[in-house]
Amino acid sequence: MPAVSMTVNGKKVSADVEPRTLLVHYLREHLGLTGTHVGCDTSQCGACVVHIDGESVKSCTVLAAQAEGAKVMTIEGLADGDKLHPMQEAFREHHALQCGFCTPGMVMSAIDLVKQNKNPSEKEIREWLSGNLCRCTGYHNIVKAIAAAAQTMRS
């Protein structure tokens, strides 16, 4: 089995994995980082979004081996202790989550949006989110939260 090494949430990790191991399974099963979720098998739902070298990626669509040497950030690495990232805080403030299952992917995806577009319009937020499914919130409060977080992150 090939060895893979990467940095996950600031920590260097390495393991021997089957070549077909997806990054999401490596994170969940080898590293015990179960905050990243699997909601589908066709790369459509976005529950598994993490950052690889700062960019949002569906970790169900990447082999662990492809992340060799990369810096991976998952939902667990976002808050500073008990101090939430502004995007997490905005999701809480605006009730942008219900069951919480899609939430890690939504938050990780939204942070990348705001990195690329510091002042996204409502329409741009909705279009960006087309790769993330939520069955609970009707997206209304997610859109509000992302707009609010973008404002906080600008100031």
Added chain:
Amino acid sequence: MSATGIGAPVRRVEDFRFLTGRGTYTDDLNQPNQTHAYILRSPHPHARIKGIKTAKAAKAKGVIAVLTGADVVKDDLGGLPCGWQVTDRHGKPMVEPPHPILVSDVVRHVGDQVAVVIAETHQQARDAAELIEVDYQVLPSATSTANAAKKGAALVWDQAPNNLCYDWTLGDEQAANAAFTKAKHVAKVDIVNNRLIPNAMEPRAAVGIYDTAKDHYTLHTTSQNPHVIRLLMSAYVLKLPEHKVRVNAPDVGGAFGSKIFHYAEEAIVTWAAKKVRRPARSTAERSESFMSDAHGRDHVTHAELAIDANGKFLAMKVYTIANMGAYLSTFAPCVPTYLYALLLAGTYTTPTIFCEVKAVFTNTVPVDAYRGAGRPEATYVVERIVDEAAKVTGIDPAEIRRRNFIPRDAFPYQTPVVVQYDSGDYQSTLDMALKQSDYAGFEKRRADSAKRGKLRGIGLSTYIEACGIAPSAVVGSVGARAGLYESALIRVHPTGSVTVLTGSHSHGQGHETTFAQLVSERMGVEFKNIEIVHGDTDKIPFGMGTYGSRSLAVGGSAMVKAMDKIIAKGKKIAAHLLEAAEADIEFKDGVFSVAGTDKKKALAEIAGAAYVPHNYPINELEPGLEEQAFYDPSNFTFPGGCHVAEVEIDRDTGIVEMVNFVAVDDVGRVINPMIVEGQVHGGVAQGLGQALLEGCVYDADGQLITGSYMDYTMPRADHLPPLKVSTHNTLCTHNPLGVKGVGEVGAIGSPAAIMNAVHNALAPLGVREIQMPATSERVWRAIHGARRAAE
């Protein structure tokens, strides 16, 4: 109002763990020494299993065991039970076929469970399943709802001639026919309520653990009602002593009804865990969810409404065929009967209603409750036919509704379909929604759209629903095999903090927040000193769980009863400590005081005295401060309201865009308005999904065509406009909180509003009935079909 009491938009206590990736969902519960179960499913809709060869699979790398239907028979396991028996129009019980957890003879839908492989890893189990050789003799199949009972249709079960599960009626057809002879107008609709796949974002998962030392079983599962699962699995399927089984439903990632039911996988992993003497786990891949989670809706209906010269409704007749799928899922039979026909009065005074429901078996995944369950189907029939009535009478859709509303001073109102509504104010919710949607200004907007080449439509739905499910004796008299009360246990700790154990279950609703608000308000305990515990049968009292928007109306009422017992006991203790008469003790904001004096004791002091009973009325009272209550509701609750949808349609592509949506709902007393709004948003998104996007499709050969997110269209963020949601509440008169329920209103009211808007937009072209989902293809065909017909 306190910052954390009833009515405050308290931010959720659940959110921190979910936002930091520390939620605990079933698939996150890795066990030491665990094994992985993979289920081999039927690729055929209907086939006889002539043989299964498992030898190759059993020898594959990592495989520990392969189990088949023969093992189920050998171990004398029971089938998955059905929790509701409907009796048909002739007094005959419904046809109730067996539902084995692994099939040994005939598979009856694509996805039916045939065998299970237990292996060291998921991939090894999955790979080995491909080595199992099943010799299938393919049989003819029936999948179409409309045709299942017709002559020549393949039979799903020999014991169900014409594929009929039951042929059920409510009301007097002769009386309805007599009323139709007096009609000035008759409105008719032929509608399909599309089959939906619930698609909670968390796929179903189950982890079975057997403790050899204690001969004890644990099942962690994605469930809305862990005690119900424990009862059904231990008593009916695995035949285990109930006290030796723990069922735990931890954080559950959305459910919408689909996680009420007892599924084969739950029993399989628990059974297998004992067989292999190691924990066994199974998590569905999304494609398995599509073919094994109970589906929703799937009705074909013809309805007629008799109307007099003044636009008043005289009588309604409804004829429905409801698809049950291949087996009866846990609550399936009650959905198209008692959760459907009892709501056909809607918000109107229609005096005579007749309903016939033929439930049919087909070679499809079982159909059961999905958000709204029966009530969206009823609302769709009523609100579509009322719009048709507006058309045939030439009366505005808002006006014809107003003329037929149950007046606000007519409550309690006895409908002709069994139920009695306790409260409501349909005129006000309509008026508010019309104002907020600028109904009066619609024609100008329609003209503006027309200038841009677009068709614009507006639609109303003034819906009603029944929730707070349900009075046990009432449902028992019509076939429920369970009571539908709820339990609560309030534990005041010696230091005065409080743990609440509830039989309700939260899978996104935020009970850990709203229930704590309720307790904080009523007991005067600081919000941060209250913990809500749910989901674990080893901790919580026996309870029926969460569905049918029942958690606050039933579960919250049980909490009120338990709190009242605590307060009553506290008064006795306070009277002793304060040397006063019990009748003189008042309780307010967490303090017991002697009326008219400054003598008082805080709840924490009373709790301390109860647990350290040195100065205590020990001859009259037991020590401790913990009370349990069960609450059985005396009636359903009846949320209602008005939804207004506005759509714009592109003539060239047929794409329907919802451009505005207003909801004014009456949900009874609101505990947390932020959460109430969130519930409506989510329900409306699912309603939009049903109206415009989602449709489960089987082809003529019984294959599931919509088997993944590539082919089943889920609502995404850019399908929805910002939603304008508010409430205008009348209180429920028969529960102690005045609450009605909000979980389902969005999904119940909105499809009819959206489809009425689509019909309103297309009516000028001569388009008549267009069925859900109004996809771009369907709408384009309707537009161009109408155009061709006109040429």
